[in-house]
Amino acid sequence: MKQSLIICFNLFILNTLITVSAVSAGTVSLESNTPFVITNHPFSLELIIEDTADLYGIAFDLVYDDASLQVQDNDPGTAEVEPQITEGTVLNSNNTATTFLRAALKDKTPGTLVYGHTRSGDLSGVNISAPVTTARLFLVPLISGTTMLSVAEETLKDSEVNTILDTVWNGIALTVYSELDSDGDGMSDEWEIAVFGDTQTAEATSDYDSDGYSDYQEYLNMLNGEKDPSGNTYDPEAKNAPGGSGYVKNTPNIVPIYLLLLFD
Numbered sequence: 001m002k003q004s005l006i007i008c009f010n011l012f013i014l015n016t017l018i019t020v021s022a023v024s025a026g027t028v029s030l031e032s033n034t035p036f037v038i039t040n041h042p043f044s045l046e047l048i049i050e051d052t053a054d055l056y057g058i059a060f061d062l063v064y065d066d067a068s069l070q071v072q073d074n075d076p077g078t079a080e081v082e083p084q085i086t087e088g089t090v091l092n093s094n095n096t097a098t099t100f101l102r103a104a105l106k107d108k109t110p111g112t113l114v115y116g117h118t119r120s121g122d123l124s125g126v127n128i129s130a131p132v133t134t135a136r137l138f139l140v141p142l143i144s145g146t147t148m149l150s151v152a153e154e155t156l157k158d159s160e161v162n163t164i165l166d167t168v169w170n171g172i173a174l175t176v177y178s179e180l181d182s183d184g185d186g187m188s189d190e191w192e193i194a195v196f197g198d199t200q201t202a203e204a205t206s207d208y209d210s211d212g213y214s215d216y217q218e219y220l221n222m223l224n225g226e227k228d229p230s231g232n233t234y235d236p237e238a239k240n241a242p243g244g245s246g247y248v249k250n251t252p253n254i255v256p257i258y259l260l261l262l263f264d
């Protein structure tokens with residue numbers, strides 16, 4: 001009796017393992033388009049999906065601290081918030097399929113954004129291997145510090161409206177610097193202090209790492225979510241590849257003409 005129970009149990013485990021390994025899995029993560037954000041300056045949060053088969057729909061609640069962040073409103077003239085969201089080319093297969101995208105504040109109250117996005121009609125789902133951006137959500141930071149965004153009620157559905165199991169959802173921690181710029185050089189003082197330890201080292205035209213991008217330009221490129229021509233994030237303390245936005249080639253030292261004449 002005991003022996004048969006053990007066999008049954010082992011078979012159950014084996015079946016479970018087989019079932020689990022046969023189900024498609026995936027990863028859904030939130031990523032900011034910039035390494036840091038600035039108070040009162042909208043930024044976008046990318047919803048990135050990878051390793052998912054037959055994806056037909058996606059739904060989740062975005063949970064955020066409404067004292068730190070607010071959802072960018074498409075229509076500020078009305079009382080209701082109309083979240084600004086742009087759709088990626090994943091579910092609509094490069095604009096060839098009809099999709100429905102709905103987003104609203106839960107109970108019309110800041111703190112939770114309800115998001116639903118699905119294909120429409122008798123279509124198969126989408127297979128995704130490498131990470132792709134399925135949508136961008138726009139938010140505005142209100143106060144400086146670190147703020148966390150997480151997901152709840154999350155689900156991915158396949159074309160049979162089954163839940164795609166074993167999907168890992170990742171939230172994000174954001175660094176927010178105050179827009180306060182007391183020395184008027186265009187750069188957030190809090191950012192200057194975080195990078196250089198003071199507000200004097202970086203000025204409007206200084207170039208701390210002598211890479212042809214001024215500190216101000218590196219700051220702008222970071223805020224715009226740009227990468228240098230080698231694909232690296234801008235770093236005011238490390239040389240970036242030449243040729244990106246605002247790159248100024250260093251002029252070589254020219255030997256004064258009178259010195260040439262002296263040795264003529």
Ligand SMILES: [Ca+2]
Pocket residue numbers: 180181182183184185186187188189192199
């Ligand atoms: Ca400043």
Ligand SMILES: [Ca+2]
Pocket residue numbers: 183185187192199200201202203204
């Ligand atoms: Ca400064």
Ligand SMILES: [Ca+2]
Pocket residue numbers: 207208209210211212213214215218236
């Ligand atoms: Ca530089």
Ligand SMILES: [Ca+2]
Pocket residue numbers: 209211213218234235236237238239240
């Ligand atoms: Ca640099």
